[in-house]
Amino acid sequence: MSYTRKYHETITVRGSKSKTVSYPKSDSGGSMTVTVDYVENVPVDVNINVDTVPFDNSVENCNTNVNLLTGAVVATEAAQLVSIDKNSKKVASTIISGFFGYIRSEISQQVAELSQNIDAQLMHLKELAQSCLAKKKQMEGDYIRISSRYVKIFDDLNNELSNRVYELDKPTFVFKKETDSQKKRTSENDMVNTATIFGSESGNLHTKISTSIAKKRALDTLNQAKVFLWQQKKLNNTIQQCMLNENTDNQKFSPVCFIETNNEKNQIGKNLFIPTFLTALQENTKKSEIIEQFSETSNSWSAIPKEYNDNLNLYFNSELNKSYSSGDQHAVRVKEMIQKIANLGSMKVINFQNI
Secondary structure (H helix, E strand, O other): OOEEEEEEEEEEEEEEEEEEEEEOOOOOOEEEEEEEEEEEEEEEEEEEEEOOHHHHHHHHHHHHHHHHHHHHHHHHHHHHHHHHHHHHHHHHHHHHHHHHHHHHHHHHHHHHHHHHHHHHHHHHHHHHHHHHHHHHHHHHHHHHHHHHHHHHHHHHHHHHHHHHHHHHOHHHHHHHHHHHHHHHHHOOOOOHHHHHHHHHHHHHHHHHHHHHHHHHHHHHHHHHHHHHHHHHHHHHHHHHHHOOOOOOOOOOOOOOEEEEEEOOOOOEEEEEEOOOOOHHHOOHHHHHHHHHHHHOOOOOEEEOOHHHHHHHHHHHHHHHHHHOOOOOHHHHHHHHHHHHHOOHHHOEEEOOOOO
16 A cells, blocks of 8 residues: 655755855956855755555465465375375385295295205215115124124033033033933833832932032133123223333334326336325335335235225215215216216225235
């Protein structure tokens, strides 16, 4: 709305003013310039008319524009909410489908890996089953051999015990033999019934007495044998304990590898590989001496005995299973190839000693 404001003030004005004046003609007549300083109070009235119609119109237009902007913002917010809801549903569906696809892919990959591991484990179990069967067969053979050995030992002990019992109670057995002959002789007389009753009663009595004496002697013999074996074991343990800090001369065996090679020029090369812990044999002179011993024409090569070959196969399979215990396919293939290449039965040795 338009309005008017009035302001009244008094302003002090200071200054100077020059003016030319003329005077009458005379001997020195003419004109001159005079400067006058002055001070004057000047009243000032100011009327200010403020026209607010354009501003009011602009405010009204701004209000209209603000209302339109508010409606546009509300519409935009509603459209944004709809868009956000739509996009969120789309993103959610995409994430869910991607998540389940990823899970399916991971499960498929894990199933493939597990199937491969299962196949490898089955092959390993098959090898272990074959090894167990071989060990079972070996143990059965060892059991039969050991049991037959101990059966023979117990039979010999029984025979020896029987002979000792007979020697200890020899008078009783002789008396029994004479009594049987006397019983057979008296049975031919007229007093058959008396002799039969007497012989039966006396025979039963003597048999019981002989059996009791034989059991007592056998028990005493077993106790003495037990004491003897216990004392012998105690003596062996004492001897072993006494020999712990002693030095004894004995033989030690170590594997060496002697190789002969034939090149394109038909030249035979000989080489010897010795373990590093045998420091005394690492010198070239010692190696040359051992190579000469291998190369002697008097050496006789012979095959390994079957019993030692079986033990060697058992040890070889055990070490092979320890070295390739993992179930991956590479280790299984390497193990199978080593088993195919290894032909321990074809090996020959010099001066074989079963240790």
